[in-house]
Amino acid sequence: MNLIIDEGNSQIKVALYKGDKQYFFKSFGKDHFEGDFLEELSLKGIKKAIVSSVAKHSRERFAFLQEYTSLPVLHLRADTPVPFSNQYASPQTLGCDRIALVAGGMKRFPRRNVLVIDAGTCITFDFITKKKEYLGGAIAPGIAMRLKAMHHYTDKLPLIEEEDFDTENFVGNTTAKCMLSGVYNNVLREIEGVIAQYKKKYNSLTTVLTGGNHFYLAERIKSTIFAAPFVLLEGMNAILEYQKRI
The missing domain is CATH 3.30.420.40 (ATPase, nucleotide binding domain)
Structure with a gap:
C-alpha cells in the first residue's frame, strides 16, 4: 500500500493506493495533523510514502512518519x-x-x-x-x-x-x-x-x-x-x- 500526502495552502490531503486503485481519502486540517492522522490511520501494511508540500518546514512536519516506523518517505522535489x-x-x-x-x-x-x-x-x-x-x-x-x-x-x-x-x-x-x-x-x-x-x-x-x-x-x-x-x-x-x- 502507498501512502500519499499532499499539503496545500489550507489543508492536508491523505490517500492510500494499492497499484492504481484508491482505498482511502481524507482531508485534514493543519492544526493537530499528527494526532488526527494517527487516530484515523494505521501505518501497518504501508510499504512506501510520498509527500508533496507547498509549505515551509514540511520535512519536520512529517518526520513522525519515520519516528513510528521505518517507512521510507519520498519528499517530492x-x-x-x-x-x-x-x-x-x-x-x-x-x-x-x-x-x-x-x-x-x-x-x-x-x-x-x-x-x-x-x-x-x-x-x-x-x-x-x-x-x-x-x-x-x-x-x-x-x-x-x-x-x-x-x-x-x-x-x-x-x-x-x-x-x-x-x-x-x-x-x-x-x-x-x-x-x-x-x-x-x-x-x-x-x-x-x-x-x-x-x-x-x-x-x-x-x-x-x-x-x-x-x-x-x-x-x-x-x-x-x-x-x-x-x-x-x-x-x-x-x-x-x-x-x-x-
Whole structure:
C-alpha cells in the first residue's frame, strides 16, 4: 500500500493506493495533523510514502512518519525522477504540485496531448505532449485571490466571499454583483480561451480540470473537459510507483 500526502495552502490531503486503485481519502486540517492522522490511520501494511508540500518546514512536519516506523518517505522535489521529460526552462522553480498534476494527467491519458487545469488558490495550466514532454503552461490568480485583491488594493470595494454565482446573469446591477461577475464570468471565459488556444496549436488535446473550484467550473465550462478531483494524488502515486522501475 502507498501512502500519499499532499499539503496545500489550507489543508492536508491523505490517500492510500494499492497499484492504481484508491482505498482511502481524507482531508485534514493543519492544526493537530499528527494526532488526527494517527487516530484515523494505521501505518501497518504501508510499504512506501510520498509527500508533496507547498509549505515551509514540511520535512519536520512529517518526520513522525519515520519516528513510528521505518517507512521510507519520498519528499517530492523538482529534481525527483519522474516518468516524463521535463522541458521547463527553470525546473528548480517548478512547484511539486504542478509536477504531480502533470504525472497524473499523463497517467490518465497516455499518448495524448494533455492540458491540466488546477483551479485552486491560483489557477495553473500545465501542458504535456503525447511524447511525454512537459513544456510548461501558465499561472493566474484564483477566484478567492481576485476577490480579495479588489478589496485590498482599493479603498471602497468590499471584501466578498466566494459563492455559487450565476454567470448567466453576468450584467451586475450592484457593486458586489459587478465584482462577482468580473471574477466568475471572466475566469470562465479566460479558461475557455486558454483551452481554445491549446486546441488550435495541438491536436488530440485532452483537458483535465481539478482543484478546489473545479466542481463549480466543470458545470459551466462549455469546452469538453474531464473533471478529476484526485488527479494530483494519482500523479503522486504514479511517481512513487515509477521509483520502483528506475
